[in-house]
Amino acid sequence: MNFRILKKARVLISLIFFLLITFVFIDFANALTANMIRGILYLQFIPSLISFLGLAGMAAAGFIFVAASSLIFGRIYCSTLCPLGTMQDIIIWLNRKFRKKKVLKKQRSYHALKYTVLFLVGILFVFGLITPLLFFDPYSNFGRIIANTVRPVYLFLNNLGATALESVDVYTLYRVEPGVTHWFSITFSLLLLVLIVWLSVKHARLFCNTLCPLGALLGLLSRYSLFRISLEQNLCTSCGKCSAVCKAGCIDISEKKVDFSQCVGCLNCLTSCPSNGVLFTLKGRKSAPVIQEYDPTRRNILSAALAATTTMAAMPLLALQQRGGSKKCKSPQEVIRNYPVSPPGSVSLRHFNDSCTACHLCVSACPTHVIKPSFLEYGLAGIMQPRMDYLANYCNFDCITCSEVCPTGALQPLSIDEKHVLQLGKVNFIKYNCIVYTEGTDCGACSEHCPTKAVDMRPYMDKLFLPVVDPEICVGCGACEYACPTDPKSIYVDGNPLHLVAEVPQTEKLEQPDPEEDFPF
Secondary structure (H helix, E strand, O other): OOHHHHHHHHHHHHHHHHHHHHHHHHOOOOOOOHHHHHHHOOOOHHHHHHHHHHHHHHHHOHHHHHHHHHHHHOOHHHHHOOHHHHHHHHHHHHHHHHOOOOOOOOOOOOHHHHHHHHHHHHHHHHOOOOHHHHHHOHHHHHHHHHHHHHHHHHHHHHHHHHHHHHOOOOOOOOOOOOOOOOHHHHHHHHHHHHHHHHHHHHHOOOHHHOOOHHHHHHHHHHOOOOEEEEEOOOOOOOOOHHHHOOOOOOEEOOOOEEOOOOOOOOOHHHHHOOOOOEEEEEOOOOOOOOOOOOOOOOOOOOOOOEOOOOOOOOOOOOOOOOOOOOOOOOOOOOOOOOOOOOOOOOOEHHHHHHHOOOOOHHHHHOOOOOEEEOOOOOOHHHOOOEEEOOOOOOOOOOOOHHHHHOOOOOOOOOOHHHHHHEEEEEEEEOHHHOHHHHOOOOOOHHHHHOOOOOEEEEEEOOOEEEEEEOHHHOOOOOHHHHHOOOOOOOEEEEEEEEEEEOOOOOOOOOOOOOOOOOOOO
């Protein structure tokens, strides 16, 4: 087989997945349906594994395909399906394109480091602690990089274009509020991006063979793969051209050996050898000069997708949206929450913290930007996992977007009817913070925004109305907290550690007029 065609196919597949996955994180217009997003992310190993272990069954078994392909062809996931891997390939290509071409060399094998990372991540995951995956999962790291660096630039360009088109009465584009994420998530993403860019420029795919636990795991499987790259002893002239283009630095020219557990399947070596000395053959099969035909089963049967852009931007590290209107007053009581509010579909804090890899897809998809990365709200073990930030906005009563796009099952799918009675938390009222009490002025913003009327206004003193809450019919959407003008808040939502079903509000039937009674006019 012509290896150049195979390599071009590999590059095309990797770009398709890269662009599709990128688009998943920057799509503000909901151009992709929930089923399309699930299809695109189906073969992402760690989200698929977590979803499968959460009893999602074969509908979330994409990781089995990835593991099986590694046992047959090696780490083709790293060169075709992994968006973080493709991002490194793009950086390497740009570096070689615009700078003097760098000759890659055999890299030192950091087996102790990569297997230590794999062991620690694996053993803690087995014991129910997902925290290490928040920092090392390649898919989630890519998602955070796109959500925190590329998406703001994409939205800025969209808003710029919308303004320009509006000046000529064209309204194809519309302005979008970018929302504000958490400073820690932004800082972590920027530092990781800098690290990956630096390693890619200096050492190509070293990140994949040192700090990526998935790369280490697939490398172990690749040791037993049926097909593998090897050097033909009789044809290899030790010219070094294959090792000069090897991104993984796994070819030892002096020994004429390939560490296939480190190979990321880029296929550069197959197309660079002038003497046809680099072969892709069945394990243990004696190669001869005639064995240059590539086995037709070496096909990348990959389907699904991802979309994108690349650039970097600066956003405010942390800002709380200031809401105008009534005066703010210094209150005597601080808001104390017993539990953070986790997003709809998370079932419970325990389930959410055990399943979420903090990929930030729900953060990007949320139309009201109420879902934000946490810092220490869930404790150190849940750092960067999303939470509901009702200072930023509120949860739309009829929205279930976040539960539809989650790839790990940390957010279970909901119907609109289920969402209407799902109780994320319960409302609490602090009378001594309310401006009706402290300033003797009318307000009622909390009651006006409550979709279930869990907050009602009752007569208070002379011609004033003070909020009265009914926590049992509250769904914890945070509309009341977001609308409240005081600082600290006089009304807030305390999260439920286990999501409950709210009681249905009692509605009074309007008295029907007697049809036989004459109208008074």
